[in-house]
Amino acid sequence: xxxxxxxxxxxxxxxxxxxxxxxxxxxxxxxxxxxxxxxxxxxxxxxxxxxxxxxxxxxxxxxxxxxxxxxxxxxxxxxxxxxxxxxxxxxxxxxxxxxxxxxxxxxxxxxxxxxxxxxxxxxxxxxxxxxxxxxxxxxxxxxxxxxxxxxxxxxxxxxxxxxxxxxxxxxxxxxxxxxxxxxxxxxxxxxxxxxxxxxxxxxxxxxxxxxxxxx
Amino acid sequence: xxxxxxxxxxxxxxxxxxxxxxxxxxxxxxxxxxxxxxxxxxxxxxxxxxxxxxxxxxxxxxxxxxxxxxxxxxxxxxxxxxxxxxxxxxxxxxxxxxxxxxxxxxxxxxxxxxxxxxxxxxxxxxxxxxxxxxxxxxxxxxxxxxxxxxxxxxxxxxxxxxxxxxxxxxxxxxxxxxxxxxxxxxxxxxxxxxxxxxxxxxxxxxxxxxxxxxxxxxxxxxxxxxxxxxxxxxxxxxxxxxxxxxxxxxxxxxxxxxxxxxxxxxxxxxxxxxxxxxxxxxxxxxxxx
Numbered sequence: 001x002x003x004x005x006x007x008x009x010x011x012x013x014x015x016x017x018x019x020x021x022x023x024x025x026x027x028x029x030x031x032x033x034x035x036x037x038x039x040x041x042x043x044x045x046x047x048x049x050x051x052x053x054x055x056x057x058x059x060x061x062x063x064x065x066x067x068x069x070x071x072x073x074x075x076x077x078x079x080x081x082x083x084x085x086x087x088x089x090x091x092x093x094x095x096x097x098x099x100x101x102x103x104x105x106x107x108x109x110x111x112x113x114x115x116x117x118x119x120x121x122x123x124x125x126x127x128x129x130x131x132x133x134x135x136x137x138x139x140x141x142x143x144x145x146x147x148x149x150x151x152x153x154x155x156x157x158x159x160x161x162x163x164x165x166x167x168x169x170x171x172x173x174x175x176x177x178x179x180x181x182x183x184x185x186x187x188x189x190x191x192x193x194x195x196x197x198x199x200x201x202x203x204x205x206x207x208x209x210x211x212x213x214x215x
Numbered sequence: 216x217x218x219x220x221x222x223x224x225x226x227x228x229x230x231x232x233x234x235x236x237x238x239x240x241x242x243x244x245x246x247x248x249x250x251x252x253x254x255x256x257x258x259x260x261x262x263x264x265x266x267x268x269x270x271x272x273x274x275x276x277x278x279x280x281x282x283x284x285x286x287x288x289x290x291x292x293x294x295x296x297x298x299x300x301x302x303x304x305x306x307x308x309x310x311x312x313x314x315x316x317x318x319x320x321x322x323x324x325x326x327x328x329x330x331x332x333x334x335x336x337x338x339x340x341x342x343x344x345x346x347x348x349x350x351x352x353x354x355x356x357x358x359x360x361x362x363x364x365x366x367x368x369x370x371x372x373x374x375x376x377x378x379x380x381x382x383x384x385x386x387x388x389x390x391x392x393x394x395x396x397x398x399x400x401x402x403x404x405x406x407x408x409x410x411x412x413x414x415x416x417x418x419x420x421x422x423x424x425x426x427x428x429x430x431x432x433x434x435x436x437x438x439x440x441x442x443x444x445x446x447x448x449x450x451x452x453x454x455x456x457x458x459x460x461x462x463x464x465x466x467x468x469x470x471x472x473x474x475x476x477x478x479x480x481x482x483x484x485x486x487x488x489x490x491x492x493x494x495x496x497x498x499x500x501x502x503x504x
Contacts, residue, residue: 158387
């Protein structure tokens with residue numbers, strides 16, 4: 001899922017400068033799970049903005065704001081409230097904000113920061129394990145992604161800053177390459193680590209990216 | 216003709232290296248003074264590359280200035296601040312200026328330096344950088360495309376003999392050797408027994424070992440290093456020794472001399488990290504020579 005966090009209220013209010021009427025849009029998928037833009041957060045935002053002197057013309061929680069057609073359709077179903085608003089405040093990831101923007105000509109305000117593609121450890125705890133690098137090598141690295149879990153994204157082993165098995169960048173985190181070594185050692189395939197992994201192919205990472213499935 | 220460093224290591228002569236940091240600003244006088252202070256005592260002078268992710272003059276220019284002064288440099292080159300184009304293009308510049316020794320490094324994380332909001336690159340790592348240098352020595356870029364002329368670099372890289380768990384670092388050492396590393400300049404060594412074990416591991420790989428010798432001024436400085444400098448870990452006993460000394464600064468030099476002497480019996484050279492106290496370099500060199 002896409003992990004996002006809500007921006008501070010002052011920042012949101014500052015972005016709404018020049019308008020008093022706001023329509024709030026949440027997302028029922030990722031933003032709900034990470035409590036950045038679910039039903040509860042949308043209601044709370046409505047209260048906070050009202051307290052800040054804004055008029056909330058309406059709210060909606062769209063099933064998946066990243067779904068462009070559905071977002072446009074759901075906004076059409078609330079056309080009056082949307083039209084009345086000076087701003088559409090979107091509490092979803094950046095993909096959702098852009099679905100909303102593309103659905104009309106209203107000014108949009110992003111109410112969250114999209115952080116990372118996250119695994120869910122438990123309720124309220126998310127961990128970044130995949131960077132969507134487009135060049136997956138997990139089969140060779142014991143199922144631990146060095147591109148993501150290594151703070152430097154190194155392809156060929158630990159850097160010189162590894163200490164007591166921990167990461168130079170975050171002393172409280174295990175070095176990804178030590179984890180990879182230990183896993184491969186248990187599987188009896190550490191010799192795999194003596195083969196040089198070639199430079200990553202960032203051609204896969206050019207953006208804006210798109211994909212069309214062939215029938 | 217090979218570099219002095221390459222010649223001496225090839226002849227199994229003991230080498231002594233030191234390091235200076237390029238100027239933080241466009242006035243090179245302090246940098247040149249520091250280099251001139253250590254150069255007569257050592258074989259080659261390393262020029263660091265935005266060490267600790269703190270912004271300074273590019274080592275390409277700083278190393279070039281040393282050449283002009285008749286000092287043979289080891290140009291350190293990290294993957295933190297340059298992508299594969301920039302790394303190779305700096306290498307072409309270095310080769311053209313006559314810089315022969317390169318220390319290929321990953322680079323400290325950008326979060327420990329003075330531009331923490333910056334974006335770290337790490338397009339390549341030290342192994343891949345060594346491979347790129349090897350290709351350039353063959354007259355090719357890293358994709359195998361021909362270049363006008365071949366370089367004649369003598370490339371080395373870093374190693375951490377006292378890193379734990381050491382076994383987890385070994386595969387990368389094997390790869391560094393395979394990628395063309397001819398020498399390791401190690402992180403600071405405090406326990407010569409660990410260095411000996413390290414040498415036993417890397418000797419079959421055909422890479423020579425230059426042991427890092429850190430000169431400390433006080434227990435406070437050692438603690439600062441432990442907190443702030445990645446890869447440098449001053450052991451508790453050493454800190455206690457500095458704390459108990461009447462003159463910690465002199466004690467720091469004594470520790471460096473003792474360690475250097477012990478290391479000199481084990482490996483191919485020492486690399487003195489004087490941490491700005493360039494005036495102590497002669498004393499350490501005199502003890503080892």
